[in-house]
Amino acid sequence: MMIALVALGLGAVAVLADASSLVAAEVIPAGDGVTVANAELRDGDGPEVYDLYAGREVRRTVYAGQPITFENTRSARLVTRNQVVTIKFISGPLEISTSGRAMGDAALNETVSVLNLQSRQMVQGVVKADGWVLVQ
Secondary structure, three states: OHHHHHHHHHHHHHHHHHOOOEEEOOOEOOOOEOOOOOEEEOOOOOOHHHHHHOOEEEOOOEOOOOEEOOOOEEEOEEEOOOOEEEEEEEEOOEEEEEEEEEOOOEEOOOEEEEEEOOOOOEEEEEEOOOOOEEEO
16 A cells, blocks of 8 residues: 555656646756746646755756756756865775865766876765765
């Protein structure tokens, strides 16, 4: 019974997100966040639609009047290409930190390649909430 309710809830979110009920009120450049100021609701939808897009940014430029969907948005980037980030290796009580240069953009819990600035070695890690990178 609980699985059916969860599936029903996820289906409702998917239908709502695919309905394209949110449109750009002005030109939103690629990489900018979706906000109440730059997006507007189509008739019949409530303000809860904004909650679905909170913290998301557009993948490509969206022009005024065009729909904003989950397909043309992504989670906000915490790390950008060439940004100096903290790299951490954590194993039990052992924690080693150093600096590195991000080789690409990444959002929370996404994988990014980072150049270790001390050893000059390339490592892969996962971006964490404060913008640091966990390597294993």
